[in-house]
Amino acid sequence: MQLQQLLVVIDPTQSSQPSLERAAWIARHSGAAIELLICEYNGALDSGLMFEAPALDKARHALLAQRRDWLEQLATPLRQEGLQVTSEVRWGKPLHKMIIARCAELKPDLLLKTAHSHGLLHRLLLSNTCWQLIRYCPTPLWLVKPQGEWRGQRLAVALDPTHSADKPASLDHQLIDAAQTLGQTLGLEDHYLHSYAPLPRTLVFDAELVADYEYYVERTGERHREAFEQLLDGHAIGKPRTHLLQGFAEETLPRFVDENAVDLLLMGAIARGHLDTALIGHTAERVLEGVNCDLLVLKPQGVAAHRAG
Known part of the structure; x- marks a missing residue:
């Protein structure tokens, strides 16, 4: 198993990104490169019922640009400490298919994604996306537990x-x-x-x-x-x-x-x-x-x- 390229799924709905923290730890030990991936989709921006096509395109591009800027903010301190970090933003659904498609293109050695947890049970509660990745994604999948040191x-x-x-x-x-x-x-x-x-x-x-x-x-x-x-x-x-x-x-x-x-x-x-x-x-x-x-x-x-x- 090689550790040269890591793909990290970033959750745009969360401020904390445990999967990125884990990827940075791995990269510091192995020298692996990191790609940050956001797969964005909003049904309101994918329908022409309320807005004309040019307005929808403009709104989608604005949202993706906002996500890209945020990824760059996440990447900057890691680059400053010498890690190789790139970013990628995609539009589409479902999430697991978008992630698998990027894996097919990038061919990472490891895919990292944060899994959910329940504070009282102290165990992982895997989402549907996690299960779909377990079943269908050929890339080794590292599911990160968000709680605890x-x-x-x-x-x-x-x-x-x-x-x-x-x-x-x-x-x-x-x-x-x-x-x-x-x-x-x-x-x-x-x-x-x-x-x-x-x-x-x-x-x-x-x-x-x-x-x-x-x-x-x-x-x-x-x-x-x-x-x-x-x-x-x-x-x-x-x-x-x-x-x-x-x-x-x-x-x-x-x-x-x-x-x-x-x-x-x-x-x-x-x-x-x-x-x-x-x-x-x-x-x-x-x-x-x-x-x-x-x-x-x-x-x-x-x-x-x-x-x-």
């Missing part, structure tokens, strides 16, 4: 060595390589997680398994440990930074993030067939909504952008 000390990557979610085996190796690159470039301590859950006793209907349920649980754990160790074999990863967690991923991963002060969680995403919804998996979706940290979602290498509905 960014420590920038520790990352964790969720792996699936048994490929229970139909993920290609290469995606786990891609996640490991990305985590190691981020760890070295950004100074993050990298940890590697695999979570598994044996069937609860109440759902085991095989008489032989019921009779020796403890052996079944032990053997399940051994199989997952073997698969986890085989996946990690060949990567320079110390044992203290590998963690086999027993339990459902939507419970164990958020708990690990909280207990170990994880700043960034990496996960893989896959598209499922030709469905417009292109789910990344119900478990992964629950994990994404439940964690209390930034998220980095990667697609398998070579995946083209899916057509977004």
Whole structure:
């Protein structure tokens, strides 16, 4: 995973831009260039019912010029400290399609966008645009949690060595390589997680398994440990930074993030067939909504952008 070009989605409705703050932190460590992107649209300026076409064009150009001036204000202090920052303003909707189109043109190494959060739940609440980007955008997507101080000390990557979610085996190796690159470039301590859950006793209907349920649980754990160790074999990863967690991923991963002060969680995403919804998996979706940290979602290498509905 390279860190040469970052694309940052700027929210024109907010004064605070956590995604830009994170991008600047990444650029300071990596030397990456930054592009600031605003995708603007106002239905009142896209209809000829109230105004004639020349007046609408003039109003749109004025609004885009205002946005461009604001981006330049955001970029100026970053340029003064030596960072390479450019800006881009686009008109159109929906937002996720506009962002994906710019990704196709710029081909950034990383797309950063601020995700929403709920002050009481202390978790991310992903917007429809976030979900659409997770499903359809091939660019690695860094979703920034807007609340809390960014420590920038520790990352964790969720792996699936048994490929229970139909993920290609290469995606786990891609996640490991990305985590190691981020760890070295950004100074993050990298940890590697695999979570598994044996069937609860109440759902085991095989008489032989019921009779020796403890052996079944032990053997399940051994199989997952073997698969986890085989996946990690060949990567320079110390044992203290590998963690086999027993339990459902939507419970164990958020708990690990909280207990170990994880700043960034990496996960893989896959598209499922030709469905417009292109789910990344119900478990992964629950994990994404439940964690209390930034998220980095990667697609398998070579995946083209899916057509977004």
